[in-house]
Amino acid sequence: MHFFSDNATPICPELLAAIAAADQADHGYDGDAWSARLDGAFSALFDTDVKALWIATGTAANSIALACLCPPYGGILCHEEAHIVVDECGAPGFFTHGATLMPLPGAGAKLTPDMVCERLTAIRPDVHQVPAHAISITNATEYGLVYAPDEVAALGDIARSHGLGFHMDGARFANAVAHLGCAPADLTWRAGVDALSFGCVKNGGMVGEALLFFGGQAQARAAQAQRWRKRSGHLFSKGRYLAAQILAMIEGGLWLRNAQAANAAAQALAQGAGDRLLHPVQANELFVRLHADEAAQLRAQGFDFYDWGEGAARLVTNWSQDAASVAPLAAALAALDHG
Amino acid sequence: MHFFSDNATPICPELLAAIAAADQADHGYDGDAWSARLDGAFSALFDTDVKALWIATGTAANSIALACLCPPYGGILCHEEAHIVVDECGAPGFFTHGATLMPLPGAGAKLTPDMVCERLTAIRPDVHQVPAHAISITNATEYGLVYAPDEVAALGDIARSHGLGFHMDGARFANAVAHLGCAPADLTWRAGVDALSFGCVKNGGMVGEALLFFGGQAQARAAQAQRWRKRSGHLFSKGRYLAAQILAMIEGGLWLRNAQAANAAAQALAQGAGDRLLHPVQANELFVRLHADEAAQLRAQGFDFYDWGEGAARLVTNWSQDAASVAPLAAALAALDHG
Amino acid sequence: MHFFSDNATPICPELLAAIAAADQADHGYDGDAWSARLDGAFSALFDTDVKALWIATGTAANSIALACLCPPYGGILCHEEAHIVVDECGAPGFFTHGATLMPLPGAGAKLTPDMVCERLTAIRPDVHQVPAHAISITNATEYGLVYAPDEVAALGDIARSHGLGFHMDGARFANAVAHLGCAPADLTWRAGVDALSFGCVKNGGMVGEALLFFGGQAQARAAQAQRWRKRSGHLFSKGRYLAAQILAMIEGGLWLRNAQAANAAAQALAQGAGDRLLHPVQANELFVRLHADEAAQLRAQGFDFYDWGEGAARLVTNWSQDAASVAPLAAALAALDHG
Amino acid sequence: MHFFSDNATPICPELLAAIAAADQADHGYDGDAWSARLDGAFSALFDTDVKALWIATGTAANSIALACLCPPYGGILCHEEAHIVVDECGAPGFFTHGATLMPLPGAGAKLTPDMVCERLTAIRPDVHQVPAHAISITNATEYGLVYAPDEVAALGDIARSHGLGFHMDGARFANAVAHLGCAPADLTWRAGVDALSFGCVKNGGMVGEALLFFGGQAQARAAQAQRWRKRSGHLFSKGRYLAAQILAMIEGGLWLRNAQAANAAAQALAQGAGDRLLHPVQANELFVRLHADEAAQLRAQGFDFYDWGEGAARLVTNWSQDAASVAPLAAALAALDHG
Incomplete structure (x- = not known):
């Protein structure tokens, strides 16, 4: 498995x-x-006027969003372990024409308002320093933690008061909403988010995420994003196959059911993992302490996963699983515990 | 239809x-x-060592190819009606970081060796002028004409003698080969082509073209192209669905059969169109003289197509058609002829 | 000489x-x-509120101006022999992050309203084609011709009605004004110009041109230009030496006196050149028919100049000359005439 | 003062x-x-074949050097307080087309081999992560500390063994050499440096630094740098005035004498500052603990300087000073000490 x-x-x-x-x-x-x-479809889901574009990948959706929020000479506040920083081979720099990522530390790959404010304060307002133009967060984060609506709103307030754009990388947005049980609107535009990369592929799609713009500038930014999409070779000639997948995902609630299944599987594993957990489990990722020989034992039992540095592993559950289907791994983890 | x-x-x-x-x-x-x-699979098809990458779209494949052949301060000789010039919203400028397209005229959207040489000669070899670094041609061209192997080779010779990279936009490469009945190798690396955008989507695919590199620098260029692919958000997380389509296209010869069908359909229409043709019909596109009222007549009979400026129209056939299936339009065109 | x-x-x-x-x-x-x-100083000279930046070179001033007027996915209408097209090694593509120069033909390197309108009309308003965002003209042109205020205004009207920015490369703006005897304002903002590269170096300076912004968006564009200036390494640490030169040029009218001297020298040469002239002489450049052996005769007499293709030469006069000082060359040209 | x-x-x-x-x-x-x-001239000074270009500013020299050493998808290891990180408004991102600065901590703005190795080891060699392509150090550093030849060589060895380019920002290179009393060669190419921004402006020049390339790739990189220089608007039309300044600086040893004077002035101040010093004084910058009221006292005595955060100040000496001329400030600092 x-x-x-x-x-x-x-x-x-x-x-x-x-x-x-x-x-x-x-x-x-x-x-x-x-x-x-x-x-x-997205306006219905988010209970407001939304401009939506299909985009092949999360990397492209993130980068196009950032290109709409930040000029080439600007900076983007983000977590130092954000996907845009560590896993996109500089794509944001490519799409923004050289804007500066401004990585910040923070537990569980979450930004805190204090950290953001401190960094903003340290920027001299002269022409020599890169001015911040946007904040980007990931929800659920790269460590499977979830920002609650009030946490997003606290960052959204900072963004608004400093005139910054606010982007959310939602590769696992569905898992975040499934965890919180909140309205999608509460986690996004009501909390000040301007642009959301709404993930579908990790949640059961083949190819195609949605890039969503909210608020008064949504139309202008979406028009700009359409240019970037074409210009970056992302305007598929048969776009209907992407749109059809996205619609199938959101119009009947599949996006949420799939995420709920994946989250439930993660909770079952979390039970098995017990105090091996390196982070709280809120979405569909687990980071567990695991010695090389323990990892070998699990692999020998048919469980495949990636190591996460020395003495740790990452386990990711998905839409096709649930608590029952991952029970064998949960049991195997628990057995290790007592081994 | x-x-x-x-x-x-x-x-x-x-x-x-x-x-x-x-x-x-x-x-x-x-x-x-x-x-x-x-x-x-591509090495077998092209009878040489080929490095191949799946890329979502032809625009991206073209642009990534050009980014591997031309530095930001270089220029790319191409036809003024090439897709890279008129239909990609500046994508080559984006991927190459500002390289200069050097558009040339030429009948049927074909470059001639004379034209290319004349342009090359006009460039002063000082630091003020943009030096040519690549030639890009489209085969079949945007007007449905086909470069034969010796025509490609004549341009390939110029490229080699001037130290230029040589790219072929093969969005309809299959149609060109189907028309010529030649080996794919004869039309590409044996004629000096360094990089080919091998089209699949127009030939029956859903999403995914192949970008191929030939020759001694193939490996290095492909490695670079993999960086550009990732950096431009084109490294799909579920790439197997693109690869599977491409393999299904080429491993059993489907690519050629599909193109043969489309070409046959085009020939049937060409018969019907007679002296309305604005260009010889060699691949799967026809450009025909057609007054607005004649266009209206055809549309009233259920035939849909795009106008091509005033008094003309473009008709594109495809893999799902053949001479028989397009006979009604052929007849309708012929009937107009005598109208 | x-x-x-x-x-x-x-x-x-x-x-x-x-x-x-x-x-x-x-x-x-x-x-x-x-x-x-x-x-x-520039507000006084142009009789309106002007935002002015010193910039080292004309190439940088032009490119920064264009970067403020045109997004990366936009296009800039210009003459095919404009300096930005043929003599800046792609600098506009660098500063604009890949915007497309849209070169047009035209006698004497001058754009005509008809040509501009025709090109604008040919652009499909879809996402596949590069939309025009700016017009750039050179005054005096690369062939030493001068746009009069009404000619500039005709292009300015087109710019305004199509929502395009309007840039003037004024490397030899002083020579144009000296020829016309008009107010600087008439040739620029009153005629719809948004940004002017005001040349000083060809007119007697060591290093430093001025980039000027006019109109309602002047302040915002100048703020953006300050970012580009820094980001492109053009914010000199001892900027006072550039500013001092520019002030010395404009505060006492030196810019105009220098240009008048150069123009007078050119007129004297034009008299000598007679029907050898390839273009009317309005500023400080002459393009003359001259066989290789005639050129050799002149050089033997101590006159140095560049060939301009086969059978032609370019003669440029400057601030340190006047009709009297160039009389020997005028005479030599006239003598050839009768040779 | x-x-x-x-x-x-x-x-x-x-x-x-x-x-x-x-x-x-x-x-x-x-x-x-x-x-x-x-x-x-530079080949003589550095005792090897050097390719040298004049470049207006240090920011441009640094950025062009980095563009020659690092592709757009690569990364540049540097100190988090390096000028390229904090004081160039993203210029390196502009010139490199989006390459990633990889800032590291380190006392006195100096990189250590351990830190560099640790960072290199942490980069996964897959296509998702930005690969390091260059190391950039500043000598003397932004805190006035000097890398000795063996310290540079230790970093040079890492660069060579990892296939990285090695750049030195030498805005105050003269001050570093003056401090060390070593041969310029020992601090650069003999220690593995590929490209040096050789500062002149801070050392008495008006405008113009030199960008130097060493080693087997010097010619190719300089040719590329000439393209970047033109393309970024840095090829001055009257370059002789820059070249003349640089030659005057280096041909007779002025560069070193000027730096020695500035360093001597700094040492005199360091004596006066005593245990207020936040960093050892090796070049011509001092960072001193200084309360707001102490700073006010000094300013009241006619000494001007910048605050450096709360409770600290930066004092920079220059070529026109020496120990004697700054004695009043030295005395004033010492007097505070006992105040």
């Missing part, structure tokens, strides 16, 4: 069906009937 | 089947079993 | 004196007393 | 004289007689 990554998982059947259903002639690019429904 | 674009066509069934067959857990990005087979 | 270029000429004595006068301790960058006077 | 910055100081008389001596007609850009002597 694989716990490598939610990327390693197959497509969920409803999305394969949606692809098949979209398999008919229509206009190219985003001129098709499916793409045309995105704004409406 | 649609003649808008080969982009408007559904996916061909073999590729949908290949997607379904690839729908199993595997490593993310290009670490999967399908991606691993690309080099071998 | 040198007629290579106005770049080849020494510094005019008033500017050397100004450098010496500024040679005292002051704050670095543009925090000094001289830099602080630029806005005021 | 000013201790703001070595930027605030006038030009030293020898350089003003050199400007005047160069004030004659010659070819434009770097085609003049002075520019032609740079390679030779």
Whole structure:
């Protein structure tokens, strides 16, 4: 059983069906009937006017969002372990034409308002220093922690008062909402978020995330994002297959059910892992203390996962699992505990 | 019946089947079993060592190829109606960080050796002028014309003697080969081509083209292209679905059969169009003289297509058609002829 | 006697004196007393509120201006022989992060309103094509022709009605004004110009041009330009020496006297050249028909200049000359005429 | 008396004289007689073949050097307080097209081999992470400390063994050499340095630093740097005035004498400052503990300088001073000490 990554998982059947259903002639690019429904579907989900674009990957969605929020000479406050910092080979620098990522520390890959304010204060307001223009957070974070609405809002307040754009990398946004049980709106625009990379692929899609813009500048930013999308080779000629997947994900609530399943599987594993946990488990990722020989034992039992430095491992659950299906690993972890 | 674009066509069934067959857990990005087979499959097809990457779109494949062949301060000789000039919203400028497209005229969107040499001669070899670093041609061209191997080789010779990289935009490479009946190798590396954007989407795919590198620098350029692919957000987390489509296209010869069908359909229409043709028909595109009222007549009969300026139209055939299936439009065109 | 270029000429004595006068301790960058006077001095000269920055070179001033007027995905309408197209090694592409120069033909390197309108009309308003965002003209042009105020205004009207920025490369702006005898304002902001590269170096300076912004967006654009200036390594640590030169040039009318002298020299040569002239002589450049052996005769008499393709030559006069001082070359040209 | 910055100081008389001596007609850009002597002069000074370019500012010299050593998808190891990180408004990101600065901590703004190795080890060699391509150090550092030849060589060894380029920001290189009394070669190419920004402006120049390339790739990198220089608007049309200043600085040893004077002044102040010093004084900068009221006392006595955060100040000496001339401030500092 694989716990490598939610990327390693197959497509969920409803999305394969949606692809098949979209398999008919229509206009190219985003001129098709499916793409045309995105704004409406996301506006319904978020209870406000949303401008939505399909974008192939999370890296591209993040980078295009940042390019709309930050000029080339600006900076983006973010966590030092954020995906945009450590796992995108400099994509934000490419799309923003050289804007500066301003990495900050923080437990569980979460930014705190204090840390952000302190960094903002340290920037001299002269032409020699890079001025901050945006804040970017990941929810759920790279360590599987979830920002609650009030935590997001605290950062959103800072963003607003300093005239900064506010971006959320939501590669696992669904897992965050599933954990919180809140309205998507509460975690985003009501908390000051301007742009959201809404993840689908880790949650059961084949290809295609959604980039969402909220608020008064949504239309202008989306228009700009459409230029970036084309200019970066991301305007697929058969965009309807991406739009169809995204619609299948959100129109009937599949996005949330899939995330709930993955989260439940993670909770089951967390029970088994006990005090091995390096971080609280809130979404679908677990980071556990695990000696090399313990890891070998688990692998010998057919459980695959990545090491996370020395003496630790990362376990990622996914939409196709639930508490029952991961019970064998939970038991194996618990058995190690007493070994 | 649609003649808008080969982009408007559904996916061909073999590729949908290949997607379904690839729908199993595997490593993310290009670490999967399908991606691993690309080099071998293309090396077999091109009868030489090829380095191959899947890339979502033709725009991205073209731009990444050019970024590997031309520095930011260099120039790229190309036709003034090339896709990279008129239909990519500046993507080559984005990926190359500001390299200069050097557009040239030429009948049927084809470059001639004379034109290329004349332009090269006009560049002063000082630091003030942009030096040419690459030639890019499209085969089949944007007007459906095909460069034969000796025509490509004549440009390849210029490229070699001037130290220029040589790129071919092969969005409709299959149609060119189908028209010529030559070996793919003859039209590419044997004629001096360094990099080929090998089109699949217009030929029946859902998403995913192949970017191929030939020759002694293939490995180094492909390594660089992998960086650009990641950095531009084009390294899909579930790349196996792209690789599987491409393999299904090329391993059994589907790519050529599909193109042959589309070309045959185009020939049938060409018969019907007679002296309305603005360009010889060699691949799967027709450009025809057509008054507005004639266009209206055809549309009233259920044929859809794009106008091409005043008094002209573009008709594009595709893999799902053949001479028989387009006979009604051929007849309608011929009927207009005598109208 | 040198007629290579106005770049080849020494510094005019008033500017050397100004450098010496500024040679005292002051704050670095543009925090000094001289830099602080630029806005005021140019506002007086142009009879409106002007924001002014010193910039080392015309290439940098042009590129920074364009970066303030055009986004990376936009296009800039300009003449195909403009300095920004043929003599800046792609600098505009560098500063604008890949914006597209859209070169147009036109006699004497002048754009005509018709040509500009025709090109604008040909751009499809979809996301695939690069949208025009700016017009850039050179006054006096690269062939020494001068746009009169009404000619500039005709282009300015187009710019305004299409929402385009309007830039003037004024490397030889002084020569244009000297020819026209008009107010600087008439040739710039009153005619719709948003940004002017105001040349000083060809007119007697050592290093330093002025980049001027006019109109309602002047302040915002100048703030942006200050960022680009720093980010491109153009914020000199001892900026006072640039500012002092520029002030010495404009505060007492030296800029105009120098240009008048150069223009007068050019007129004297034009008399001598007679029907050899390839273009009307309006500023300080002459383009003359000249066979290789005729060129050799002149050089043997001590006159140096550049060939301009086969059978032609370019002669550039400068601030240190006048009709009398160039009389020997005028005579030599006239003598050839009858040779 | 000013201790703001070595930027605030006038030009030293020898350089003003050199400007005047160069004030004659010659070819434009770097085609003049002075520019032609740079390679030779620096080759003599560094006892090896050197390729040298004049560049207006240190920011531009640093950025162009880095653009020659690091691709857009690469990273540059440097100190978190390096000028390229904190004082260039993202210029390195602009010139390198988005390469990633990788800031490291370290006392006195010095990198240590251990720190560099640790960071290198932490980079996964996959396509998702930015690979290091260069190391950049500042000598003397931003805190006035000097890397000795063996310290540079230890970093140079790491660079060589990891295939990294090695850049030295030598805005105050002269002060470092003056402190060490070593050969310039020992501190640079013999210690593995590939590119040096050789500062002149802080050492008495008006405008113009030198960018030097050493070693087997020097020629190729210098050719590339010439393209960047032009493309970034840094190829002055009257480059002879920059070259003349640089030659006047180095051909007769002025660069070293000026630095020795500034260093001697700093040592005199260091004596006065006693245990107020926050860093050892090795070059021409002092960082001293100083309460607000103490700072006010000094300013009341006519000494100007910048605060350096709360309770501290920075004092910079320059070429025009020496131990005797700064004795009043030294005494004033000592008096405070006992106050």
